[in-house]
Amino acid sequence: MKNIILTIFCLLTLVTARAQNYKTETGEVVFFSSAPVEDIKAKNNAVTGLFNTETGSLAFLVPIKAFRFPKSLMQQHFNEKFMESDTYPEATFDGKLTGYSQSETGSQDARAKGKLTIHGVTVNYDISGTLLIEGDQIKMEAVFPVKLEDHDIQIPSVLFYNIAEEVEVTANFVFEEIKK
Numbered sequence: 001m002k003n004i005i006l007t008i009f010c011l012l013t014l015v016t017a018r019a020q021n022y023k024t025e026t027g028e029v030v031f032f033s034s035a036p037v038e039d040i041k042a043k044n045n046a047v048t049g050l051f052n053t054e055t056g057s058l059a060f061l062v063p064i065k066a067f068r069f070p071k072s073l074m075q076q077h078f079n080e081k082f083m084e085s086d087t088y089p090e091a092t093f094d095g096k097l098t099g100y101s102q103s104e105t106g107s108q109d110a111r112a113k114g115k116l117t118i119h120g121v122t123v124n125y126d127i128s129g130t131l132l133i134e135g136d137q138i139k140m141e142a143v144f145p146v147k148l149e150d151h152d153i154q155i156p157s158v159l160f161y162n163i164a165e166e167v168e169v170t171a172n173f174v175f176e177e178i179k180k
Contacts, residue, residue, distance in 0.1 A: 020053045020102070022138050022175035029062055029171050031146070033164040040074060040163065042067040051138065051175050053102040058112055060173075062091040082153055082163075083119060091118040093125075097140075100131045107132045112142065118151040129171075136177040143170045 027047030033040040046066035051058050064085040069075040079085040095114015110131040115122045129142030147166045148155065155163050 021178040022051045022053065023178055024049045024051075024173045024175045027060065027171070027173040029067075029169065031067075032168045032170070034168075035164045040069070042069045042075075042078065044068070047171075047173070049173055049175070051097065051140075053138075056096040056098055056100075058093070058095055058097045058114065060093040060171075062093075064089055064091060082148075082155070088118075088120045091116070093117075095125075097131070102133070105133045110140075116146075118146070119153050121151040123150050138175040140173045140175070141171065143168060145169070 025048050026045060027049055029044045029047050031042055044062060044067045047060060047062050049058070049060040064083050065079055067075070067078065069078065093112070093114055093116050095112055098111050098113065100108045100110040108131045110129055112125070112127045112129060114125060116125045117123075125144070127142050127144045129140060132139040132141075145166050146169050148163075149165065155165070
């Protein structure tokens with residue numbers, strides 16, 4: 001609950017600032033786990049986020065139950081046994097984007113530094129990515145690893161060969177300018 005209130009506060013702070021603000025309500029987060037027994041991939045298209053180009057402030061909210069798997073049993077185990085999504089219903093990122101020029105159009109490298117909270121555990125991350133500025137849209141893409149143990153996500157010993165200890169996360173967002 002504390003994380004929800006903090007995230008809402010951060011999002012409202014971004015929206016009320018006098019800089020150019022952008023939002024996404026259709027961001028996509030994909031995670032991929034490659035393990036000896038099977039590969040697991042899930043996609044979430046219910047991600048919301050805000051970005052302030054002047055300050056670089058960046059915030060995302062990812063509802064855990066919105067991840068979709070190819071098999072319903074995978075989705076059930078993910079929510080009940082690993083992510084405990086009734087207790088930890090969302091993942092959040094709160095940080096800053098640096099290394100880009102808001103006046104340049106086209107593709108640029110950028111870095112997102114901030115706090116990623118998953119499964120109730122907050123860890124500092126430094127994520128490299130790409131930023132593409134085109135008209136009223138800003139596209140962001142990043143691929144980065146997440147170690148399950150860093151976020152206190154336990155893998156039952158019986159499933160040790162089914163799930164990787166480190167998953168690859170791909171984030172794709174298309175931000176639209178918030179018109180005043």
